[in-house]
Amino acid sequence: MIDKTLKPHRPLGLTLAILVGIIFYSVIPLLFTLQLLTVESHLANMESEWQFDDETVEQIASGGDLTGGITRFDMAIQAGVALIFLGVAFLAWRGKPRIMRHLFVLAVIITSSVTLFVTVFPSSTGGLSGGSLDSLTRLLNPTVLIFNILLPLYVVWYLNRAPARAFYRGYYLPEELEAIQRVLDN
Numbered sequence: 001m002i003d004k005t006l007k008p009h010r011p012l013g014l015t016l017a018i019l020v021g022i023i024f025y026s027v028i029p030l031l032f033t034l035q036l037l038t039v040e041s042h043l044a045n046m047e048s049e050w051q052f053d054d055e056t057v058e059q060i061a062s063g064g065d066l067t068g069g070i071t072r073f074d075m076a077i078q079a080g081v082a083l084i085f086l087g088v089a090f091l092a093w094r095g096k097p098r099i100m101r102h103l104f105v106l107a108v109i110i111t112s113s114v115t116l117f118v119t120v121f122p123s124s125t126g127g128l129s130g131g132s133l134d135s136l137t138r139l140l141n142p143t144v145l146i147f148n149i150l151l152p153l154y155v156v157w158y159l160n161r162a163p164a165r166a167f168y169r170g171y172y173l174p175e176e177l178e179a180i181q182r183v184l185d186n
Contacts, residue, residue, distance in 0.1 A: 002181050008166040010095065013158045018104070021155065022089045024147050025111045029082040033075045085111060101159050101168040108155045112148045 050057050085107055091097075092104035158164055166172050172180070 002177050002184070004177065006172060006177070006180075007170065008163065008172055010093075010167055011158075011161075011163040013161070014164050014167065015093075017151075017155045017158050018089050018093050020151060021104075021108055022086060024151065025108070026082040026086040026089065029078050033079045033082075036070065036075060081111065081114075095168050095170070098168050098170070101164065105156055105159050108152050112152045116148050 048059050088100070088103055088107045092100045094100075162176060166176060
């Protein structure tokens with residue numbers, strides 16, 4: 001007989017959903033922002049004059065847009081959203097409060113929707129052509145398609161399964177305990 005106070009553990013599928021969400025919605029955007037800031041800082045601190053023996057040589061040209069039209073404000077927004085998602089994912093990992101199951105699903109859907117929107121409708125300052133064929137080819141990029149459509153579908157599907165619901169609830173329902181007992185008996 002199963003103990004009625006059996007506490008559900010975090011399912012593997014939930015762990016995978018949270019880790020993949022953290023990687024694609026927090027780690028990659030933060031690394032991208034860090035890379036842009038590092039390159040910008042390096043180029044800003046380069047010397048404009050060099051000494052060769054007894055001769056001073058000045059640089060011929062400098063500048064250029066290495067960020068692809070991304071402003072500091074855009075980078076701050078991206079980093080802020082990534083950090084907020086990281087906080088939501090941490091609370092979803094813990095499983096407390098119970099509402100984190102729904103907030104995590106909402107965070108994944110919103111982040112994916114915004115990413116798809118920005119991919120389909122790039123900003124006019126990005127230097128990209130705005131033709132519909134260009135937008136379609138960017139949308140059909142396999143990585144964009146997989147991680148911005150399939151990942152939210154997986155998260156919504158898995159977090160609504162019985163093991164994930166039981167984990168966030170903190171206990172098994174009587175019918176779930178009966179199903180576990182039937183599996184153990186066979």
